[in-house]
Amino acid sequence: MLLLGVLTLLSLQALPVKTDFQDETITEFSVNLYHQLQSAGNEENIIYSPLSIAVALGMVELGARGSTLKEIRQVMGYGHLKGGDEFLLLKNLTQSLIVDESQYVVKLANSLFLQNGVHFNENFVHMMKKYFHAEIETVDFSQSAAVADRINKWVENQTENKIHDLVSADDFSSVSRLALINGVYFRGNWKNQFRPEHTRTFSFTKDDGNEVQTLMMYQQGDFYYGEFSDGTSEAGGVYQVLEMPYEGEEMSMMIVLPRQEVPLATLEPIIKAQLIEEWASAVKKQKVEVYLPRFKIEQKIDLKESLQDLGVKKMFTKDADLSAMTDGTDLFIGKAVQKAYLEVTEEGAEAAAASGMIALTRTLILYPQVMADxxxxxxxxxxxxxxxxxxxxxxxxxxxxxxxxxxxxL
Incomplete structure (x- = not known):
């Protein structure tokens, strides 16, 4: 079973008043952000939702004007679109993803927390409801502990209790005016589920050469698979791409695995939006032996730093132009954070129904083998x-x- 929960927070603060959204676009933004996070140079896991960030930035964009608006549109890759068309495309995209059925669950939810007594532009609030179906709540940000508790409870409710403590009392003060919260939650059952009795203790070799013990799932099944090479030594030669669908085959997890002796850092530079599309088009359905570790990742990302590095700068400064949100108050983004959770296990919500036992000790490999160790x-x-x-x-x-x-x- 795969469980994913993610929240994006954008918190607006006040300064003293002075005397077709293309699917390849979000893929491009996804890859750009991945490279920015990966460039930190550590050996940590990464998990984030570019969709969640795109929606949160879309909510800010509704209230942005001038160079602040231009920066958001440029970083998101909206330059080829007529101004404003991205809101309708974001709306259509998110609506097409929201399902609640036995095969998989995708939930997207948006909420506006507004400061009591501050007049927000009625058109801005109307557009937030129209394009993002945002819930509207009024709070007193000076009561920072109560506000943080209220937002965190909303977050937990939207992510099936997987995301906790997204915000704290320290995130808000008497100058806070607006918090934009976006939640994305996904739960999927593998189409071909792993049987728990096939799971074994296995050594996982990290890029630094150290080994750790983990639980390795195993199955032989029909998956989308391909072997690729960029024709140079940059990616360490041939690497494997495995696409594992969830029930219904509309959603999938794509895994890109370098050779055992090749560090992932060698492969990462070649990852591009166009290449992801090429992988998806080129993989073919065939029988594959899959060894995949059970894993759980939770990460909190400072989006303020990441987005500034990508080019979204002004909305975080006193020069921000968010004048379409409210009249008479100069606003800027005081905090931007995303917290994501991912868990991958053998089964979905129901017991596995796969049949047949394949021993882990086979010496004759009859099918392609993906060993994610x-x-x-x-x-x-x-x-x-x-x-x-x-x-x-x-x-x-x-x-x-x-x-x-x-x-x-077992």
Missing amino acids: HPFFFVIRNRKTGTVLFMGRVMNPEVIDANVHDFDA
């Missing part, structure tokens, strides 16, 4: 539209103490 890149995407909901990497899976349980007896 070293770092890999992944994308959670809609296979019909190409929309990227989540993107990240696993550098270190959930570590277990092999002495605590006798996993070989």
Whole structure:
């Protein structure tokens, strides 16, 4: 089962008053942000939702004008669109993703928390409801602890209790005026589920050469698979791409795995939006042996720093022009943060129904084998539209103490 919860927070503060949204566009933004996060140079896991950030920025864009608006549109890649068309495209995109059925669940929710007594532009509020179906609540930001508690409870409710403590009392003060909260939650059942009795303790080799013990899932099944090379040594030669659909086959997880001896950092520079589309078009359905670790990732990202590095700068300064939100008050973005949660396990919400036992000790490989016992890149995407909901990497899976349980007896 895959469980994902993510929230994006954009918190607006006041300064003293002075005396077709294209699916390839969000993929491009996704990759640009990934490279910015990856460039930090650490060996940490990454998990974030570019869709959530795009929606949150869209809510800010509704109230932006001048160079502040121009920066957002440029970084998001909206230059080829007529001004304002991105709001309708974002609306159509999010509506097409929202489902609640037995195969998988995608939930998107937006909320505006407004300061009591401050007059916000009625057209801005109307457009927020029209394009983003935002819930509107009024609060007193000077009561920072109460506001943080209220927002965190809303977050927990929208993410099936997976995201906790998105904000704290320190995030708000008497100069806070508006908090824009966007939540995305995804839960999917593998179309071909892993059987728990096939899971074994396995060594996972990190890029620094150290090994950790993790629980490795296994199955032989029909998946979309391909082997690729950029024709140079930059990516370490041939690498594997595995696309594993969820029930209904509309959503999938795409895993990109370099060779065992090749660090993921060698492969990461070649990742581009166009290449992701090429992978999706080129993989073919065939029988594959899959070894995939159970893993759990939770990450909080300072979007203020990341977005500034990408070119969205002015909305975080006193020079921000957010004049379409409210009259008579100079606003700027005081805080921007995203918190995401990802868990991958053998089963979905119901018991697995797969049949047949394949021993882990087979020496004759009859089918392509994907052995994810070293770092890999992944994308959670809609296979019909190409929309990227989540993107990240696993550098270190959930570590277990092999002495605590006798996993070989499972």
